[in-house]
Amino acid sequence: MKRTLYTLLLIAATMLGAPSCSPSLPDSPAMSKKLPQIYPDYKGVTIPCNIAPLTFEIKENEATSFLTRFTVGKKELLLAGRKVTPSLDEWRELLASFTVAGKIKIDTYFEKEGKWYMNQPFFVNVSPDSIDRYLSYRLIPPSYVAYEKLDIMQRDLTSYDEEVIYCNMLLATEQKGQCINCHHYKNYKTDNMQFHARQYLGGTLFVHNGKLSKLDLKTDSTISAGVYPSFNPVYDVVAYSVNSTGQVFHTVNHNKIEVQDAASDLILYNPVNNTVSHISNGPTDLEVFPCWSADGRTLYYCSAHFEVQDTANTVTKEEILRYEEVKYDILARRWNPETYEFSEPDTLYAASRMGKSATLPRVSPDGRYMLFALGEYGCFHVWHKDADIYMLDLATGEARPLADSNSDDSESYPTWSSNGKWVMFSSRRDDGNYTRVYIAHVGANGSVSKAFLLPQSSPDFYTLFEKSYNRPEFMIEPVQFTPVQAAEVLAGEAVKATYSKNCK
Numbered sequence: 001m002k003r004t005l006y007t008l009l010l011i012a013a014t015m016l017g018a019p020s021c022s023p024s025l026p027d028s029p030a031m032s033k034k035l036p037q038i039y040p041d042y043k044g045v046t047i048p049c050n051i052a053p054l055t056f057e058i059k060e061n062e063a064t065s066f067l068t069r070f071t072v073g074k075k076e077l078l079l080a081g082r083k084v085t086p087s088l089d090e091w092r093e094l095l096a097s098f099t100v101a102g103k104i105k106i107d108t109y110f111e112k113e114g115k116w117y118m119n120q121p122f123f124v125n126v127s128p129d130s131i132d133r134y135l136s137y138r139l140i141p142p143s144y145v146a147y148e149k150l151d152i153m154q155r156d157l158t159s160y161d162e163e164v165i166y167c168n169m170l171l172a173t174e175q176k177g178q179c180i181n182c183h184h185y186k187n188y189k190t191d192n193m194q195f196h197a198r199q200y201l202g203g204t205l206f207v208h209n210g211k212l213s214k215l216d217l218k219t220d221s222t223i224s225a226g227v228y229p230s231f232n233p234v235y236d237v238v239a240y241s242v243n244s245t246g247q248v249f250h251t252v253n254h255n256k257i258e259v260q261d262a263a264s265d266l267i268l269y270n271p272v273n274n275t276v277s278h279i280s281n282g283p284t285d286l287e288v289f290p291c292w293s294a295d296g297r298t299l300y301y302c303s304a305h306f307e308v309q310d311t312a313n314t315v316t317k318e319e320i321l322r323y324e325e326v327k328y329d330i331l332a333r334r335w336n337p338e339t340y341e342f343s344e345p346d347t348l349y350a351a352s353r354m355g356k357s358a359t360l361p362r363v364s365p366d367g368r369y370m371l372f373a374l375g376e377y378g379c380f381h382v383w384h385k386d387a388d389i390y391m392l393d394l395a396t397g398e399a400r401p402l403a404d405s406n407s408d409d410s411e412s413y414p415t416w417s418s419n420g421k422w423v424m425f426s427s428r429r430d431d432g433n434y435t436r437v438y439i440a441h442v443g444a445n446g447s448v449s450k451a452f453l454l455p456q457s458s459p460d461f462y463t464l465f466e467k468s469y470n471r472p473e474f475m476i477e478p479v480q481f482t483p484v485q486a487a488e489v490l491a492g493e494a495v496k497a498t499y500s501k502n503c504k
Contacts, residue, residue, distance in 0.1 A: 023067055023080035024078070025067065025069065025078065026067070026109060026111070026116035029109055029116040029118040030116070030117045031117075031118055032117050032118060032119045032120065033120065034119060034120060035119060035120045035122055036058055036059075036060070036108040036119040036120075036122070037058070037059040037060065038056040038057065038058055038059060038084075039056060039059060039459060040054075040452070040453040040455075040459065040462075041453075042054050042124055042453075043123075043124075044123065044125070044450055045124060045125065045449065045450050045451070045452035046124075046125040046126075046127055046440070046441040046449040046450070046452075047124060047125070047126055047127065047441075047452060048126075048127055048129060048130050048131035048157075048421075048422065048441075049095055049098045049127060049128050049129070049130055050095075050130045050131060050133075050158050051131060051157060051158070051455065052088070052091070052157060052158060052159050052455045053085070053086040053087070053091035053455060054086075054091075054124065054455050055083070055084060055085045055086070055455060055456065055457065055458060055459045056084050056459045057082055057083050057459040057460060058082050058084065058108055058110065060082075060110045062112055062113075063082075063110035063112045064111055064112065065080070065110065065111035066081055066082045066084075066108070066109065066110050066111075067079070067080055067108070067109040067110075068080075068084045068106065068107070068108050068109070069106070069107040069109075070086070070094055070105070070106055071106075071107070072094050072095075072098075072102070072103075072104055072105075073097060075093070075094060077090050077093075077094060083458065083459050083460070084459070085457070085458065085459070088159060095126060098126045098127075098128060099128060101125065101126065101127055101128060102126050103123045103124065103125055103126065104123065104124040104126060105121050105123055106121060106122050106123070106124065107119070107121045125441075125449070127421070127441050129419065129421035129441065130419070131157055131417055131421075131422050131439070131474075132157065132188060132417050132418050132419075132422075132474040132475060132476050133157055133475075133476065133477075134154055134155065134156060134157065134475035134476065134478055135154070135424075135437070135454075135472060135473070135474060136153060136154045136155070136165060136183055136473050136475055137153055137155070137437065137469045137470060137471060137472045137473070138150065138151065138152050138153075138180065138181060138183065138469075138470040138471055139151045139152075139153055139467040140467060140468050140470050141466065141468070142433050142434055142435075142467075142468045147177075147179070148169075149167065149169050150167070150179065150180050151164055151165075151168075152164075152165040152166050152167075152180055152183050152195060154475065154478055155454075160455075160457045163478070164483050165183070165195075165486070166180060166195065166205070166483050166486045168180050170483060170484070170486075171197075171200065171201055171487055171490060171491060172200060173200070177199055177200060178197055178198070178199055178200045178201060178202070179197070179198040179199055180195060180196065180198070181195065181196050181198070181470075181471070182194070182196045182227065182228060182229060182471065183195040183471065183473060184229045184231060184473065185231065185473060186231035186232075186233065187231070187233050187418075188418040188474055188476045188477075189475070189476060189477055190207065190475060190477055190478065190479045190480055191207065191209060191210045192207060192208060192209065192231060193207045193231075193479070194206045194207065194229055194238075196225070196226075196227075201490050201491055202225075202494075203215060203216055203494035204216075204217055204225065204226060205486055205489060206271065207480075207481070208271045210480060212481055212485065212486070212489045213489065213495055214489050214492055214495065215274075215494055215495055215496075216494035216495065216496045216497065217240065217267075217269060217276060217497045218497075219276060219496075219497060219498065219499040221499040222242050222267055222276065222499065223242050223243070223244050223263050223264075223265060224243055224244060226238075226240030226241075226242060226269060226276075227240060227241050227242060227243045227245075228240065228241045228288060228289050228290065230290040230291050230292050230299075231292070232292045232296045233292055233294060233296050234295060234297075235296050235337050236270070236271060236272055237268055237269065237271075237340075237503075238268070238269045238271065239266060239267070239268055239269075239279065239290035239292065239299055239301075240266070240267050240268075240269060240276075240290065241264055241265070241266055241267075241287060241288045241289060241290060241301070242264065242265050242266075242267055243261050243263070243264040243288065244261060244262045244263040244264065245259060245261050245262075245264075246259075246260055246262060247259045247260070248320050248323075254385055255383055255384050255385060256383060257383050258320075258323050258378060258380070258383070259378075259379070259383065260316075260323065260326065260379075261286050261288060261379065262315045262316045262319065263286070264286045265278060265279075265280060265281035265282075265287055266278070266279035266280045266281070266287045266290055266299075266301060269497065270503040274495060274497050274498065275497060275499070275503035276497050276498075276499055276500070276503055277340070277501055277503040278501075279299065279333070279342055280301075280333070280342075280345070284305060284306060284307045285303050285304070285305055285306075286303065286304045286305075286306055286326070286328075286379075287301055287302070287303045288301065288303075288328070288359070288379055289301055289302045289359055289360055289361065291362055291363060291370075292363070293363055293367060294363055294364070294366060294367030295367060297334060297335055297336075297337065298332055298333070298334055299332070299333050299335055300330055300331070300332050300361045300363065300370070301331055301333075302328040302329065302330055302358060302359050302360075302361065302379065303328060303329055303331050303345070304326050304327055304328040304329070304352070304357070304379070305352075306318075306319065306325070306326055309322075323377065323378065324376070324377045325377070326357070326377055327351060327352040327355070327356065327357040327377055327378075328351065328352070328357045328359055328378075328379055329347055329348075329349060329350050329351050329352050329358060330347075330349040330351070330358050330361050330372060330392075331345040331347055331348060332345065332346050332347075332348045333345050333346075339502075339504070340502050340503065341502070348392075349372070349399060351374060355376075356374055356375065356376065357375050357376065357377045357378055357379070357381075358372050358373070358374050358390075359372065359373050359374075359375075359379050359380075359381055359412075360372055360373045360412060360413055360414060362414055362415050363394070363416075364420045364442075365416060365420045366420050367394065368393070368395060368446070369391050369392065369393060369394060369446050370391070370392040371389060371390070371391055371414035371415070371423060371425075372389070372390055372392065372414065373387050373388070373389060373390070373411065373412045373413070373414065374389075374401075375387035375388075381411075381412040382410055382412040382426060382428075382435060383410065384410055385408070385409050385410050385428075385432075386410075387410050387412055388401050388402070388406040389402045389405065389406060389411045389412075389414045389425050390402070391446055391448065393446060402423075402440065402448045402451075404440075404448060404450045405423075405425075405440045405448055405449070405450060405451035407427060407429035408429070409427065409429045409432055410426075410427065410428040410435075411425055411426070411427050412425065412427075412435075413425055413426045413470075413471055413472065415472065415473060415474060416474070417474050418474060418476055420442065421441065421442055422439055422440070422442065422474075423439070423440050423442055423448060424437060424439050424440075424472050424474065425438055425451075425472075426438075426469060426470070426471075426472060427451070430453075430462060434466075434467070434468045434469075435468040435469050435470060436453055436454065436462060436469055437453070437454040437469045437472045438451040438452065438453055439451060439452055439454065440452070454469075
């Protein structure tokens with residue numbers, strides 16, 4: 001009976017295109033005029049020379065057997081099966097020859113009704129520009145009002161290894177939930193970093209020169225604790241927005257939800273003396289998403305001017321009624337590190353004049369370019385299907401969409417690798433519900449290639465994985481603490497920051 005069951009399983013695996021022990025190419029296959037349909041779509045993408053293996057599935061209906069051949073110069077790798085999963089050793093051997101830019105040629109074959117066919121080959125471009133080894137992100141269900149288990153994770157991009165930075169279930173209980181969010185790093189390193197815990201045992205886990213502490217950045221003079229952070233890359237300060245945030249739901253709208261700020265300001269935090277001060281707190285301006293320049297002397301941020309028209313209404317009610325009128329520009333303020341004083345704001349990118357809204361600015365490490373998300377309105381573009389990623393040339397003032405990387409669904413949260421050769425962003429292009437991480441190469445004159453989906457060990461990983469990737473951030477090293485050490489700090493009392501008109 002066992003032998004019969006094993007035989008049946010073996011036959012079933014073969015019918016599904018499972019790999020054989022020693023595959024060989026078919027003789028004289030019929031040539032197809034089409035490129036293969038594969039998921040994820042890696043056709044024509046540009047990848048780093050140190051990325052983990054690309055795995056994909058061949059979407060050829062009614063086919064019973066499959067072969068895929070990778071060719072680099074005289075090197076070949078032949079794999080059998082509908083799911084194409086090169087091993088780490090096989091992949092590294094293929095990529096070892098790429099000291100300059102080159103291509104991997106990929107041929108796919110399939111058998112249908114006893115006859116073999118060969119698709120048109122496709123190519124994967126390999127760049128000698130390496131990518132930062134680590135990536136971190138929050139894993140969160142794509143729910144609107146409820147959550148339970150949340151994780152901030154770190155992933156080794158040269159393999160599939162993934163580790164927990166912190167899990168909220170270390171402290172949360174069934175009655176006392178804890179949200180975790182907004183992990184961020186100074187200069188891609190983890191000796192100066194932070195993330196927030198909200199609700200139960202809330203506070204900011206702050207790492208300053210390698211030392212962990214729990215901070216309470218809320219003061220009597222600010223509307224909230226720090227929310228969206230930006231570490232100054234040169235000086236020992238952090239800019240935050242402070243926000244009074246709410247969410248509302250559409251009854252008939254494909255965007256489903258709006259996340260809005262009834263009030264928001266900018267503050268500066270000095271970790272040396274544990275003080276905060278205001279950068280900007282205009283009563284009719286909504287300031288959010290600070291971002292420092294590469295030299296640490298200019299602070300960019302987003303701001304929307306919004307005034308109540310009916311004095312019988314609150315700001316919250318008017319924003320709900322007039323949600324499409326809330327449009328953000330990108331502003332800039334010069335900062336003097338000697339006096340800690342900021343200049344008056346200048347408008348860097350007037351999106352509202354074009355009837356648009358710009359959010360989430362991030363500046364390249366060399367200071368030349370800025371990435372941002374552009375949509376029709378609002379500040380939470382992850383929920384807006386019209387949102388795309390744009391690049392602004394800070395030398396010329398020209399802005400253009402990442403035409404080869406954007407899609408028909410939401411793109412948001414762009415960021416740069418430490419060498420400025422790769423950009424990364426969140427996208428909902430796969431199914432409209434889950435955010436996934438996409439990566440693209442930056443070439444000469446700021447050109448950006450077709451984006452590729454973060455590789456996983458199995459091509460059906462994302463089909464089965466029911467969590468979104470939130471706030472992807474590059475890192476050049478892993479975190480230096482364990483999840484348990486983080487939990488011990490968060491379980492303790494928070495050190496309260498004090499307010500000062502100048503936190504020097």
